Amino acid sequence: SAAEKGGYDYFMLKEIAEQPKAVADTLLGRVDESGVLSLDEVRIEDTVLREATKVVIVACGTAFHAGMIAKYAIEHWTRIPCEVELASEFRYRDPILDPRTLVVAISQSGETMDTLMAVRHAREQGAKVLAVCNTNGSTIPRESDAVLYTHAGPEVAVASTKAFLTQLVACYLLALYLGQVRGTQWGDEIRAVVRELAAIGTQVDQVLGTMEPVRELARSLAGKNTVLFLGRHVGYPVALEGALKLKELAYMHAEGFAAGELKHGPIALIEEGVPVVVVVPSPRGRSVLHDKIVSNIQEIRARGALTIVVAEDGDETVVPYADHLVRIPRTPTLLQPMVSTVPLQVFACELATARGNEVDQPRNLAKSVTVE
Numbered sequence: 105s106a107a108e109k110g111g112y113d114y115f116m117l118k119e120i121a122e123q124p125k126a127v128a129d130t131l132l133g134r135v136d137e138s139g140v141l142s143l144d145e146v147r148i149e150d151t152v153l154r155e156a157t158k159v160v161i162v163a164c165g166t167a168f169h170a171g172m173i174a175k176y177a178i179e180h181w182t183r184i185p186c187e188v189e190l191a192s193e194f195r196y197r198d199p200i201l202d203p204r205t206l207v208v209a210i211s212q213s214g215e216t217m218d219t220l221m222a223v224r225h226a227r228e229q230g231a232k233v234l235a236v237c238n239t240n241g242s243t244i245p246r247e248s249d250a251v252l253y254t255h256a257g258p259e260v261a262v263a264s265t266k267a268f269l270t271q272l273v274a275c276y277l278l279a280l281y282l283g284q285v286r287g288t289q290w291g292d293e294i295r296a297v298v299r300e301l302a303a304i305g306t307q308v309d310q311v312l313g314t315m316e317p318v319r320e321l322a323r324s325l326a327g328k329n330t331v332l333f334l335g336r337h338v339g340y341p342v343a344l345e346g347a348l349k350l351k352e353l354a355y356m357h358a359e360g361f362a363a364g365e366l367k368h369g370p371i372a373l374i375e376e377g378v379p380v381v382v383v384v385p386s387p388r389g390r391s392v393l394h395d396k397i398v399s400n401i402q403e404i405r406a407r408g409a410l411t412i413v414v415a416e417d418g419d420e421t422v423v424p425y426a427d428h429l430v431r432i433p434r435t436p437t438l439l440q441p442m443v444s445t446v447p448l449q450v451f452a453c454e455l456a457t458a459r460g461n462e463v464d465q466p467r468n469l470a471k472s473v474t475v476e
């Protein structure tokens with residue numbers, strides 16, 4: 105009913121708007137004044153976490169994209185090698201697992217069969233499994249050694265939005281926690297990152313307040329057949345997520361690429377008028393990445409692409425090459441996905457509406473996929 109949707113036309117819009125609160129709730133009470141993280145649902149001994157030799161993340165769909173991003177944070181803050189694998193592929197390749205492997209299973213519903221099977225397989229091989237999950241008491245956390253709940257609240261729309269942002273927050277907290285028990289992260293550093301995470305809610309609100317031009321742009325593209333997405337570093341999984349949202353909601357051909365791969369094939373797809381969304385990393389952090397993507401934008405624009413550039417406030421270098429510019433607030437590099445994903449969610453939702461699609465219940469899809 106309209107009341108359940110809190111005055112929004114769709115659950116998806118309501119859930120997009122709830123993201124700042126979801127992020128805040130997921131952070132709540134998890135770090136004390138001295139910067140010590142306590143994740144009380146982690147029922148794995150600190151000694152086991154201290155001795156883990158690798159982290160393997162398993163997940164599907166949007167949760168898999170969260171895992172791809174989490175890998176950057178985990179390796180950066182802990183220096184433990186981290187792999188990310190689609191849950192549906194995992195057990196079929198006989199993965200190398202032992203009691204020193206920490207498997208992290210990310211799932212909004214906690215009922216995704218592919219992910220559950222990966223969890224069971226990992227535990228049979230003696231690995232420890234930690235679930236990052238949004239649904240209390242669901243099957244995946246029940247069958248795992250530990251759980252870190254995301255507190256996004258119920259997500260009804262088939263397209264995942266607020267669960268994704270909170271999965272990132274939870275995985276980042278986990279990364280910091282691993283750093284803490286292993287001595288690669290200290291109180292001050294942890295406090296600083298937690299402060300940056302706490303600022304994300306306001307920044308998401310800021311993005312949400314400037315979405316009218318994005319909606320207008322989406323409506324103008326309703327007749328297109330293809331939309332491409334490019335990103336680098338943590339922006340690459342964001343590009344994949346933007347494309348997934350568009351597939352499931354707008355039923356359009358959409359693909360995400362690592363921008364550096366363009367010249368290895370995908371650039372052949374660029375022709376007059378093809379919309380390409382480019383997620384631009386901060387010019388302040390790893391400026392090499394930033395400069396490379398700016399030349400990628402020039403290359404595709406010279407070949408006729410309609411460039412839709414998502415870039416940080418104050419980044420003027422992209423202005424001459426952007427047919428459409430979507431501004432996002434400045435964030436530390438690792439945190440940018442939490443704000444850059446938001447315009448892509450809004451874009452997909454509006455395109456779905458413009459094409460007359462059912463936003464909350466896309467064709468052929470179920471909210472949780474309980475078959476393999």
Ligand code: AGP
Pocket residue numbers: 164165166167210211212213214215216219262263264265349352471472473
């Ligand atoms: C996201 O928009 C999708 N509906 C889908 O990819 C989803 O993220 C995937 O099925 C995993 O679901 P889970 O998080 O409940 O395990």
